[in-house]
Amino acid sequence: xxxxxVPTAPARSERPPLSSIAAxxxxxxxxxxxxxxxxxxxxxxxxxAQRSGLTLRCRAARExxxxxxxxxxxxxxxxxxxxxxxxxxxxxxTWGVFDxxxxxxxxxxxxxxxxxxxxxxxxxxxxVAVGFLVVPSLxxxxxxxxxxxxxxxxxxxxxxxxxxxxxxxxxxxxxxxxGPLKEAPPPAEGEGxxxxxxxxYSPAGPFxxxxxxxxxxxxxxxxxxxxxxxSAAVLEAVGYERAMAGGQGTVDGVASMIDLxxxxxxxxxxxxxxxxxxxxxxxxxxxxxxxxxxxxxxWAAVVTSSVAFGAAHLSSRDFPVLCALGCLLGVSYVRSRxxxxxxxxxxxxxxxxxxxxxxxxxxxxxxxxLLKEVRNAAAS
Numbered sequence: 609x610x611x612x613x614v615p616t617a618p619a620r621s622e623r624p625p626l627s628s629i630a631a632x633x634x635x636x637x638x639x640x641x642x643x644x645x646x647x648x649x650x651x652x653x654x655x656x657a658q659r660s661g662l663t664l665r666c667r668a669a670r671e672x673x674x675x676x677x678x679x680x681x682x683x684x685x686x687x688x689x690x691x692x693x694x695x696x697x698x699x700x701x702t703w704g705v706f707d708x709x710x711x712x713x714x715x716x717x718x719x720x721x722x723x724x725x726x727x728x729x730x731x732x733x734x735x736v737a738v739g740f741l742v743v744p745s746l747x748x749x750x751x752x753x754x755x756x757x758x759x760x761x762x763x764x765x766x767x768x769x770x771x772x773x774x775x776x777x778x779x780x781x782x783x784x785x786x787g788p789l790k791e792a793p794p795p796a797e798g799e800g801x802x803x804x805x806x807x808x809y810s811p812a813g814p815f816x817x818x819x820x821x822x823x824x825x826x827x828x829x830x831x832x833x834x835x836x837x838x839s840a841a842v843l844e845a846v847g848y849e850r851a852m853a854g855g856q857g858t859v860d861g862v863a864s865m866i867d868l869x870x871x872x873x874x875x876x877x878x879x880x881x882x883x884x885x886x887x888x889x890x891x892x893x894x895x896x897x898x899x900x901x902x903x904x905x906x907w908a909a910v911v912t913s914s915v916a917f918g919a920a921h922l923s924s925r926d927f928p929v930l931c932a933l934g935c936l937l938g939v940s941y942v943r944s945r946x947x948x949x950x951x952x953x954x955x956x957x958x959x960x961x962x963x964x965x966x967x968x969x970x971x972x973x974x975x976x977x978l979l980k981e982v983r984n985a986a987a988s
Contacts, residue, residue, distance in 0.1 A: 703818055705827070710818070713942050716804055717902040718792035719785065724899040727784040731777055731891055732920075738773045759867035763875035766865070770879045774887040781807075781895050805945040807894050821946035828940040828953035832933065836957075839932040848928065853983045855925035859961065863975045866965055873966055880962050885954035892917040892934065893941045893950050910938035933957070 704710045747754055747765065757765060789806060814822030843849050862876060892913050900909035914934030918927045937950040965975050 699818060701817055703823065711939060711942055712906045713945070714901040714906055715806065715898040716792075717899050718788040719899065721899075721903065723784060723788070724896070727780070727895065728891075728916075730784075731780055734776050734780060735773055738776055739769045743769045743772055759865045760869060760872045760875075762865045763867075763872040763879075767875045767879050767883075770883045770887075774883045777887050777891060781890055785895065806898060807890065808946045809948055810946065811948065819944050819946065821944045821949045821952075824940045824944040825949045825952040828936060828949065829956045831936060832953060832957050835932050835936050836929055839929045843928055852925040856923060857926045857979075858921055858923050858930070859965070860976075860979060862962060863965060863979055866969050866975055868966075868969060873962075876962055877959060881955040881959035884958065885951045888917065888920075889937065889941075889947050889950045889954055892920075893938060894947050897938050897941065906942060910935055910942065914938055 699710065743765070744754060752761075754765070785806065792804075811821075814820050840849075862880070865872065865876060896916060897909050897913040900912055904912065911931075914931045914937075917934035917937075918930035921927070921930055923930070937953055940953060941947065941950045943949075968978065969975050
């Protein structure tokens with residue numbers, strides 16, 4: 609009679625090592641080698657020890673396959689999203705300059721439209737009162753005639769007006785907003801970062817991704833000449849410059865005070881490079897833009913606040929360019945959530961224009977005549 613022999617599982621020395629199983633599992637096979645080896649036991653079921661060993665090996669192989677299929681994290685990119693898993697962590701590790709979705713940040717505004725409209729009306733009234741009534745009255749009370757001021761005295765008068773206007777404006781904005789901000793409920797769980805960042809002037813984290821204020825300020829300073837130049841080119845092409853050739857620009861008021869002395873330059877530099885940017889960015893970006901995001905999309909809030917910014921300068925000739933510059937300032941503030949960013953961009957632009965005018969005057973150029981010639985050339 610023929611003897612029946614029972615096949616047994618391969619000896620331990622004949623079994624493939626676990627490292628080879630893990631290595632082979634990194635490819636595309638549907639099964640691991642131990643599972644195929646179990647077929648040699650058919651038609652007899654494997655023993656408990658054999659079944660346990662095969663189960664452990666298959667489980668280890670499956671874990672290695674899962675690890676191999678995980679996406680590989682790529683280093684953060686400067687201008688966009690990283691090549692990682694695509695979750696929210698990417699937005700915290702990249703600048704995302706060209707990621708348009710990240711320009712849609714809004715604020716959780718705790719005050720209503722009435723406070724916004726009334727606040728702007730009060731601010732404009734206080735601005736006019738300080739510049740045309742309060743400070744001139746103080747000068748007249750001191751026996752100073754405002755019609756006989758030298759360029760240096762005009763610059764000093766402008767500095768005093770701007771200083772008082774800045775203090776009054778900042779105090780007014782604080783009075784309008786401090787109450788609602790204190791009474792606002794705490795941020796809800798999962799609320800987006802920065803939705804409660806009102807009137808932030810903190811110098812911390814200048815290059816911390818993704819809202820580093822210094823990074824966005826540097827980017828804005830590089831973009832400002834391009835934005836202003838492109839706007840001027842478009843206006844000239846459509847004939848706006850010729851239509852407004854007789855109007856006064858914002859630089860004309862400064863040109864009449866230019867004199868080749870250091871006190872005049874420093875006074876005007878303090879006004880245009882520091883005080884005016886602090887005042888205007890607090891009012892038009894810190895208060896108005898953030899308030900408008902409660903009712904409008906972010907891009908519409910940026911445009912609307914920029915139109916108000918341009919209109920406040922009372923210069924029809926420079927109105928479109930001021931609106932374009934305001935849009936740049938608004939976009940930079942939306943990304944950084946820090947008012948230092950638009951203040952620095954605004955101050956750098958004003959300071960560069962002022963320094964150019966003084967340099968031209970130092971070279972013997974009559975700045976006022978030069979501006980007249982530029983306007984006449986635009987009108988022809």
